Amino acid sequence: MxxxxxxxxxxxxxxxxxxxxxxxxxxxxxxxxxxxxxxxxxxxxxxxxxxxxxxxxxxxxxxxxxxxxxxxxxxxxxxxxxxxxxxxxxxxxxxxxxxxxxxxxxxxxxxxxxxxxxxxxxxxxxxxxxxxxxxxxxxxxLAKAEQKIAKKVAKRNNKFVKYEASKLIDERKESDYDSFFLEINPLDFGSGAGKSKDIKLDTFDLYVGDGQRILSDAQLTLSFGRRYGLVGQNGIGKSTLLRALSRRELNVPKHISILHVEQELRGDETKALQSVLDADVWRKQLLTEEVKINERIQEIEKLSDEFDEESLETRKLENEREDLEKHLEQISEKLVDMESDKAEARAASILFGLGFSAEAQQQPTNSFSGGWRMRLSLARALFCQPDLLLLDEPTNMLDVPSIAYLSEYLKTYPSTVLTVSHDRAFLNEVATDIIYQHNERLDYYRGQDFDSFYATKEERRKNAQREYENQMAYRKHLQEFIDKYRYNAAKSQEAQSRIKKLEKLPVLEPPEEERSISFKFPECEKLSPPIIQLQDVSFGYNEKNLLLADVNLDVQMDSRIALVGANGCGKTTLLKVMMEQLRPLKGYVSQNGRLRIGYFTQHHVDSLDLTKSAVDWMSTAYPGKTDEEYRRHLGAFGITGSLSLQKMQLLSGGQKSRVAFAALCLNNPHILILDEPSNHLDTSGIDALVDAMKKFTGGILMVSHDISVISNVCNEIWVSENGTVKRFDGTIYDYRDYILSSADSSGVVKRH
Structure with a gap:
């Protein structure tokens, strides 16, 4: 052959x-x-x-x-x-x-x-x-070779095809955490000493599983010690990029350790504190190996007594002991470098900052809900302190105190952080640089927080638009001269010269247009007060263990209230008492007899029938209107055109949230009660929501962790702590400062 x-x-x-x-x-x-x-x-x-x-x-x-x-x-x-x-x-x-x-x-x-x-x-x-x-x-x-072949074929045909790879390549089976950690981050002694931990990946393409390209000739540069916010519209491929980095599908140097907070922890009987300690597989493996080596050294000492000092067996045992002691010394140095003796205190501090009490830290991981297991995953990553920490929407499952703690923790993080987030306040606090993913490329905004990036991006877009319009005007001027004098003998030479100029000009593409999304809450008639009023309300499932005590609050037609506090302190319970879904043990809840409430929670998004279109689902769940009326109503929340007619399982998380917003407004509510409304919405969706809430003619009571949304919408802060709910005298930023000022000397935010 x-x-x-x-x-x-x-x-x-x-x-x-x-x-x-x-x-x-x-x-x-x-x-x-x-x-x-x-x-x-x-x-x-x-x-x-x-x-x-x-x-x-x-x-x-x-x-x-x-x-x-x-x-x-x-x-x-x-x-x-x-x-x-x-x-x-x-x-x-x-x-x-x-x-x-x-x-x-x-x-x-x-x-x-x-x-x-x-x-x-x-x-x-x-x-x-x-x-x-x-x-x-x-x-x-083999996988790399076949990816190259796929790209060559795709480029040759000027299209992107799904390449049928070798049957030898099977999808990676789910392995346990330890083996996957060591596969991605092999433990080497001294191999990375003195090497740069900057990451620079030149001109790579990135595809999703169905062959769709999300990055083309992209460059990724991450300087060690910087904190990058990765932003872009929903569905653009930000999470895919993080996943490719975390699995070393992109060529990240081997001596750089990586950890990705992607999924909630699988629960078992392991205690929460121990699960965080076990997350550092290097430390865990070194400690295990240290124990085994010490046991073997003790065995060698016993065996040596059975042989003559000059025998071959004794010399072999001595050589083995020397090798073991040398390796034991390397292990000890490695454990000292990673401050292994302080590990338990550090793990407990991180867990406490993320909302786990001392008692909760001793509970098994399978006793926690999905949201709390996500916090455990985050705690494990922070404890490991990898060279490259990848976070995907880390604030979605956190309350304001936990976000405050995480922000402060990351500010002093010694290595590189790359986080996907739509929380502006969080990015303003944490990010030293912004990476904007769009149009199959990555744009860098170095030394800028989110607000600076947003202003700079808009300025860049305006400049690009002006340049495009100037170039098109120049082309039009050339073309008009050519059309006018092409067949004029006296001007034909000048016309030919302009034809050559026009042919040499590069192909122009108009600047990328931002997708504009709008929300519109319906107008509502005015009601006379009291709208909702709580007087000396106490609630609990028994009188000895009250969740709320002596609450005195009211909501009016012009209210813009943010309800904040640590998770588990009774915020959702208070909302249910206000809507009379729960009956207080003491006190009174009064409502205007004509009051209509629009209530939004993540549960409403999860309860959508994804096998139906938004129009079909609405006509079943909220009958009484024509399909055209449902489509018009959905259009007020950015679900326009074919989006309202396709199955909702094809919609993004943000689009499903908009369908839920549209549904809660079908009864023209006077008061909106919103529980984490900004989750899953991208920047443009959050902007549209904020604008709609500002223009809403009724009252708003909102539970949210997004400080920027609260700051833009709310003028009143209610704080749930110490078993009651009271009005806070100040802004949401004053409340954040109050939380941070209550931190103890170890930097842990105290829970109230």
Whole structure:
């Protein structure tokens, strides 16, 4: 096959060598297969050779030459196949007989020996014959090679196709946390010493599973110690980029450790504090190894007493002990570097800052809800302190005190942070740089927080728009002159000159337009007070353990109230008491008899029937209007055109939230009670929501962790703490300062 290989390469001079190597290897494989008459029955030679021929042509090979090579190969292999089939009829099936040494001697390379073993029904390499071993093929290299082929084919055809990869590449099975951590972050002694921990990835493409490209010729630069906010519209691929980094699908240097907070922790009987300690697999493995080495050293000392001091066995044991003691010293140095002795105190401090009391830290992880398990995942990542910490919407599951703690913690984080977030206040506090992902590229706004980025981005867009309009005006001017004087003898030379100028101008694309989204809450008639009033209200599931005591509050038609406080302190309970879903043990709740309330929670988003369109679901859940009226109403919340008619399972998280907002407004509410309304909305969605709430003619009571949303909408802060709810004298930023001022000397936010 060496002659075929040279012919393939001669016919493919401009093709990437990795593609030609793949093709030659494929031809070699076909040649090996037809040596076995039994296996060859399963092979469609013409189909297989045509597959490789098309691959090479798509990658840039000379079609006529490749066709000639393929035809010659097909003829030769077909002839050999006929001879083997004839031999089979005489000798019968020998594939299950014992290993024939003559077969092995006829294949003098390891690759051919393995092929022969495969034909004889033996799996694995020759060294492992007789044992069931997995393939020795480097699956990572094979995956990388086939990705290159896919990109070459896609680029050649000017489209992006789903490439059918080798059957050797299976999707990675879910492994346990420890093995996956060590696979991504192998423990090496001193290998990263002195090496830069900056990350610079030049000109890479990134695809999602269905072949859709989300980044093209992108560059990713992360300077060690900086904190980057990754922003962009919902569905643009931010989480996909984080996932590719976390699994080293992008070429991050091996000596840089990575940890990604992506999923909630799987619950088991492990206590919360221990689960955080176990998250540092390096420390856990080093401590385990330290114990084993010490046990072995003790064994060696006992064994040494049984042999003569000058014996060979004694010298062997002494050499082993020296090696073990040297490795033990390395382990001790590593543990000292990572301050292993302070680990438990640090883990407890992080957990307490994220809302876990001392009692909760001793509870098993399977006793916590999904939101609290997400906090545990975040605590584990902060405890590990990787060189690159990847956070995906870390504030979604946190209350204001926990966000305040996390912001302060990250400000002093010694390594690199890359976080996806739509929480402006959080990004303003934490981010030193912003990366804007859009239009298959990454734009950098160095040294800017979110507000600075937003202003700079808008200025860039205006400049680009002006430049585009100036260029189009210049082109129009040239074209008008050409059209006017093209056939004028006196001006024809000048017209030809302008034609050449026009042809040399680069192709222009208009600046990317931001998708504008709008919300519109319906007008409501005025009501006379009291609208909602709580007088000396106490609530609990028994009188000895009250969740709320002596609450005196009221909501009016012009109210803009934010209800804040730590998770679990009774905020949602208070909302249910106000809406008379729960009856207080003491006190009174009074409402205007004509009052209509619009109540939004994440539960309402989760309860949507995703198999239906928004219009169909509304007509079933809230009957009484025509489809056109439902579509018009949905349009007021940015669900326009075909979005209202397609199944809701195809909508993004932000779009589903907008459907839920539209539904709660169908009864023209006087008061909006909103529980975490900004979750899952991107920046433009949050802007639209804030603008709609400002214009709403009724009252608003909102539970939210998003400080920027509260600051823009609310003029009144209610704080739930110490078993009651009281008005806070100040803004949301004053409340944040109050939380931080209550932090103890270790930096932990005290829970009230």
């Amino acid at each position: 060496s002659s075929i290989g040279s012919q393939v390469r001669k016919a493919s001079p401009s093709v990437d060598p990795i593609v030609t190597d793949y093709a030659v290897g494929y031809f070699n494989h076909l040649s090996n297969v037809i040596h076995d008459a039994v296996q060859s029955k399963q092979v469609d030679l013409e189909h297989e050779i045509q597959f490789v021929t098309d691959l090479l042509v798509n990658a840039g090979a000379i079609k006529d030459k490749i066709d000639a090579v393929s035809k010659e190969l097909l003829n030769n292999l077909s002839l050999e196949l006929k001879e083997n089939q004839a031999k089979l009829e005489l000798t019968g099936d020998t594939s299950k007989r014992l290993l024939d040494i003559n077969v092995l001697q006829s294949h003098n390379s390891k690759a051919n020996i393995n092929a022969s073993l495969s034909m004889l029904g033996v799996n694995g390499d020759i060294e492992h014959a007789g044992r069931n071993m997995e393939t020795r093929v480097d699956l990572k290299k």
